[in-house]
Amino acid sequence: MSFKPLFSRALSLAPGRLHFAAHSHHLWPDVSFDAQQAAWDDAARHADRKWDLIFGEIVPEAQGHVARELGLPSSDSVVFAPNTHDLLVRLVSGLDRTPARILSTDGEFHSFRRQAQRWEEAGQAVVERVAVEPFADFADRFLAAARRGGHDLILVSQVFFRSGRVFDRLAELAALARPDGPWVVVDGYHGFMALPTDLSGLADRLFYVAGGYKYAMAGEGACFLHAPPGFCPRPVMTGWFAEFGDLEGPAGGVGYRADGGRFWGATFDVSALYRFNAVRRLLDDQGLTTAGIADHARGLQARFAQALGDGDCGPLSHAEALNPITDDAPRARFLALRHPQAAAWRAALLERGVVTDVRDDVIRFGFGLYQDDADVEALVSACAALD
Template identity: 70%
Template structure:
């Protein structure tokens, strides 16, 4: 079944393009355009009263959408920011021990990778990185390192951005979490709305970071943090929005909200929240859940994977598929192929009107709601022709 009508504006801007980078810059559905206009109208209609509307209706609606998607018991644990980097800084600022002892991996996204390297350089953090490869032993090796102890913070991706590898033992890390340390931070950017995610059993013990740029189809600026109660009650990096609500703190000290609002920053562009709410409303109206969208994408991936392994997609068949489809429900919504020619292949495909992306020697093909079977057949034919 095709769902292209939900993306008619974006697709009409470049009708011949084959956009197979849904995992990178997801195209925006029509509902987000209407939401962008609504943002302007309401900002000018309500003017000085705008923030009453934002905090009274727009943010609670967005919090409820996130809580429902992740099966969080309380939407008040969710706070928004323009990017996950801002939220990460606030978490780390609340660790009292210096330098901060962090356990992580060699495959985290750049928002953490670069900052972590600079923290090390400045003597502000000691970081232990567990190698992703060999993939088949990674989960066990990472949990063993975490269990050995000695860390203030444990940072790991739900789905790894470069390889599509899925970490399957979040519950084991949650069992180690403690308000006194370690704190567990899960980067869910490549998992949120890409694959069904139920945090109900661990929501009281882990931080979860994600955003709308990719599978939430809402563009930049709508990132969020789920913050468990009792963990990092007074982040050092803080914004004045945290002064509103039910406050607590030491006598004479800077007070904070006791819910997720303790991580609020300061004034920000609210249009991404409007887009996110509109996209979620669109999905509800269409009767589409994350499981439905994942199933649609999986069907397209199955055809493409079989074409590659069957030699129908040119030289791509000689590459190593590092995240092949399995029976697992939880997975990345892209196929990642490793080859020394990956960058050259991306350039060739781009010249032919096919958008993919490359991370080092890995070329990735992402699948989403705005593609159909005919698009995949065109992709296969183009790979056969130009690679």
């Protein structure tokens, strides 16, 4: 079955393009166009009173979608922001110790990597980084470091953005979390709606941060944080939207909501949540689940991986597959290939109308609903034609 009609606008605007970067900038379904217009219409129709609609309907619907996707016991633990960086800064601001003692890895995305380095320069944090490679024993090494203790915050990716490798021992990590520290944070950006994720047994101990730019197909601006009750009750970096609701705090002091709303910022462009809600409704209408979409993507990945293994992809067949398809376990929605010529290959493919992306010496191919077997065959042919 082809799902391309759901993306007719995006595909028709670049008809000669083969877009294999669904893990980077996922193409938007047609319903997101109508949702963007609906956001404009509501702003014009309700003007100053649009926020009653936003916090009365739009935000609760989006919270519900996130909660159902992750198996959260309540949707009021979810708060939104334009990007994950904003949410991470608010969270870390609530740590009582300076310098904060942070455990993480050398494979985190730049939104955390850069900020953590700057905190270190400023004397505001001491960061211990566990090497992701070799990945075969990474989970054991990371959990051993976490169990040694002495950390105020522990942050790790669910799926590593560069390699597509999956950290699947969240329960063991969450078992270490305490309201007085450490706080455990999972960067789920490459996990949310990419592979089925059930936090129902961990939601009371684990922070989870992700967004809609990739597999949620909603574009920029729809990032969120799930915040477990009792953890970081009073972030220092706080916006005035956190003043709305039932507040707790010292008399005459700054009050905070007890739910995820304690992490609200200030005025933001809510159109991303309109898009996110529209996409989720579309998936429900089509009977498409994250597991089903992941199966579709896995089939396309497997066809491309087979061509690589058979030597049908020209020079790319000599690359090292960092996240090969070896079993039926949940996996990233992209294949990561390491080779010194990765950047040159990416540039050559782009000249042929094939969009991928590169991280250092790793070229990544992302798969999604708007691709089919014919697209993979065209990709294999394009790779085979490279020098």
